[in-house]
Amino acid sequence: MTNGEGDGGDRQVQERGIGDAAHKKSYTITCSSTFRDAIIGLAESKRANVGDIARSVVLLFPETIIAARPDPGEPARDDRETVVLKSGASAGKPWRRKPRLQARLAPGLTIPFLRRALSIALALARGHLLLDLATPEKNSQRALEVTAQNALLSARTEEVTRLRTIVSALSFDPLSGGVETRDQALFVLGLPPGSHPDQRVIRARFRALATIHHPDGEMGSHVRMSQINAAMEILRRGGN
DNA sequence: TCCCTACTCATTTTCCGCTG
DNA sequence: CAGCGGAAAATGAGTAGGGA
Structure with a gap:
């Protein structure tokens, strides 16, 4: 593979604000197989990837909201996946390891934080946060979830307004x-x-x-x- | 206009070093 | 020594630019 040391092309990409690989980190997010399957299923249903989902939540939600979410946690002792190497010197050898999700994101995040972020995405997809909108005063956890939902809606409204302005400027009269x-x-x-x-x-x-x-x-x-x-x-x- | 090349980035697979 | 986890390497997809 290329090593990301390109000159002209690299500059162009940075100028377009797409980002650069040197400022991203590959995270291995260990989690239960149930949680892993749910996140992968969500990603597939949204035609996105795990990184996209985690990134969206991290960008849209205040850190305090994500940190307040319960951590789905590490897999149980007997919850392991078996991976069989397909090539190389160890081809055919089975590996038992904790179920995992992997994603490339900005450095400085922790695995529990990412698990919490992904659990928020899952709750949103399942409509759990929307259900809590109607009863914000019931308890503090629900109030937190409403705040999170409002943050999402506010950020989304802002983004739509911005995109409208851009589309309007670029569109034909x-x-x-x-x-x-x-x-x-x-x-x-x-x-x-x-x-x-x-x-x-x-x-x-x-x-x-x-x-x-x-x-x-x-x-x-x-x-x-x-x-x-x-x-x-x-x-x-x-x-x- | 099409095709080729060069490049970045994301995802998947593999491996190596650490730990119990 | 086997299991485990982090991260490097491999692979694939997408895109821009240049030349024919």
Whole structure:
């Protein structure tokens, strides 16, 4: 594998703010097999990975909220997974070890803290925190969970507002007279006027824009979506 | 416009050193 | 000495840039 010492490309990645491997650490999170399976299942259902889930909770929730969560804990003494090496000098040899999750995250975190963060993600996914929203005064644990939920909602609202601003700034201005010509259709789809993109490109562009501007979406715009549909219709009729 | 190359990052697999 | 855990190595996916 490459060693991450690239020059130009590395600079570009850092400038885009994607991050760099040197400032991440690989964590081995030992946990019960039940907890491990639940987190993996959650990750698969969300089309994410364990690192994404842990990162989301760590970013969105105050440290005190995560620390206040009960630690799901280490696996029981008889709770072990067997791993059989598939290659190398020890191929075929079975290894018994504690069930684990692995993730690459920023350094400075502890395993119990990450287990707590993942348990919050699990509780959210199962709707446990939402249930507690209705009865915040019942006890302090529930109050903590409501605070956590509110923190999540607040951060999410902020993010949506920010994304709306970005999408609005980057999107086409709706045409006052609607979409009537081929050039106008190309403009709406963000394609150069006079160009002749094939249907594959047009469909791909339509799908990308529809994902952003569909009225049911968080960034939705009924006017833009109507003009995107009209543009698609013109380019489809016109053939290419 | 397409393809190839170079690169980063995430995930999976493996191994080595520590501990009981 | 075997089990265990941390982390390195291997592998795969994704993306940008440049040249044909």
